[in-house]
Amino acid sequence: MTSSKSDLPSSVITAAPSDVSQFQHTPFYCEENVYLLCKKLCTSGVADAEGSDLFVVFISNEKKQVPLWHQKASQRADGVILWDYHAICIQRKKEGHSSPVVWDLDSSLPFPSPLTSYVSETIRPSFQLFSDFQRFFRVVHAPIFLRSFASDRRHMKDSVGNWTAEPPAYEAIVAEDGTVHNLNEYMEISTTNAVKDIGVEVVNAVYSQKLGVLVSENQLEEFFSLIS
Template sequence: MAAQTQTAGENDSPTRHIVAKTVKTIVPVAEECAYTQFYCEENVWWLCDYVRTHESQQLVKCFVAFISNESRCVPLWRQRVGKSEDKLITWDYSNIFTCVAPSEKDYHVIFMYEPDDRCLVFDLDSDLPFPTYFHKYVTETLRTDHILRPEHHRYFRVVSASVFLQKFASDRRHMRREDGTWMHPPPPTSPIATPESVHNLDDFISMDPKRSVGTVYNLQDFVRRFYKNM
């Protein structure tokens, strides 16, 4: 899939809409969401902004999860850009599928909604339904750390949607080459900034619990926090 601004639902499989038909959602269907490949943090910011604008009373039930680790090598399955049968992808901006070397840009961001005991995950880069129940997302996309090298274990910085909207900023410098050209085309919207910062993306990607906002979990604790049926 080319790196371009598009609706998130282009070339979707029919199963992408199954959950959306059976649960009340608080964001548009995937086809109507603002989406730019390789800018997952901004895609999620706009989902949060939509809830703030149209479903403000639900914002307290929404969360943002940055997925990364110290090695900056994050294996995820069921990603639409994946070319293997199980859609495995290791997120970085050169679009490699195995971790040959650490990449400071290797992370992923998802939007989560917890209206009751069943949490929903909204991942515009996934080929799973939009949204997907948390337990299915874990089973299909995160799977288990036991099959991975320790340096590839996934960690999660979870931030409330309201704090994310207040604190997050990105001037997209991480997507520019040394000569100033774009590694991948940016979204058509203006960069996200706050009165305090124009760029703090690295603080959110960091899995140092003492850095930035929110709570950092390993995979096991992340599942315990959001899967109430365990």
Template structure:
């Protein structure tokens, strides 16, 4: 059976990466499952995802710049119940589907095959949970509302003192993983996680297409 969502889970709307960071920390306490954080985006930052609570109509997709989910994959070598069905489980705070949801159902209902035009197709950055909680950092500047300079008619970032966010930030301090802090990194969200450049494996995971991510999590 899939682990239940902790009753004390923290959720902040529009901060999916932080919600998943905190949830991943909880599940890393158990060795029964392999934990993977998955960023969904593309080069245009326009991915069409179905079954999302934010959709105005239930059958319509939402176009996100990026989205983040957690996937738990069973460790076969630790399995003791031979007859127990095996599947990977998806944790998505923003889905209309169940949470957790079986991998096959989630992928089919959220990222159906044959999305057109290609600008809305998803790519997936897969990061082992252990690496993510160590290296992730966000100062939340991507959520700051830009101001228009009346004299130059150009957009500018507001100062921290008068910062306004497009959606209210979490009440806790910005997240900075232990190794990110050690390296003096305060923000790597957009450059190293949301970006889908490169398919090589490193501390920021690796990028695959729909078929590739299905191969990873279909048990």
């Protein structure tokens, strides 16, 4: 993902989940950060071992201009920044909890944050935006994403092959079937593919579709209210 800011340091992280400083984070590689975050949540016991309670969510739109608030890379007091796309993890509601939670390594909000407060503070649906800035959410079941996602980081090179942001030191992520790059499939958004209504069929589809389901910002909380 890219924005107007490109000089943040990267950090390699290891320790107890819920402490953001313990997760691996490379600025502008949110898709890889969320991939590793899901794996760590699974191995640490915070999530199910297979990640069945986790969902990777890509936020973008056709114009690749999505405003999000409370982002660490912002230079503004309110933390707003215009990303081309962003990727987060949402964990379905657990027994005894009032809301699903959002794991966003680039957010300055509590880590993790309840989905309800994340939506109100980061998405701000009540804030009137021009249609070009409306956010859409590609929700992908984490076990499918962890098997299928691949990136050789080509999207982070300029026309002559130079890095636009320093890549992670670890090897690029390759899908189980040997695919080396399919990030574009996740971050490309067409409003014609967004679901019209949230129902049982849509919820069932997220457990079987490689690219998950595409919902609007007004449907995100409704969708997760149906996930059990």
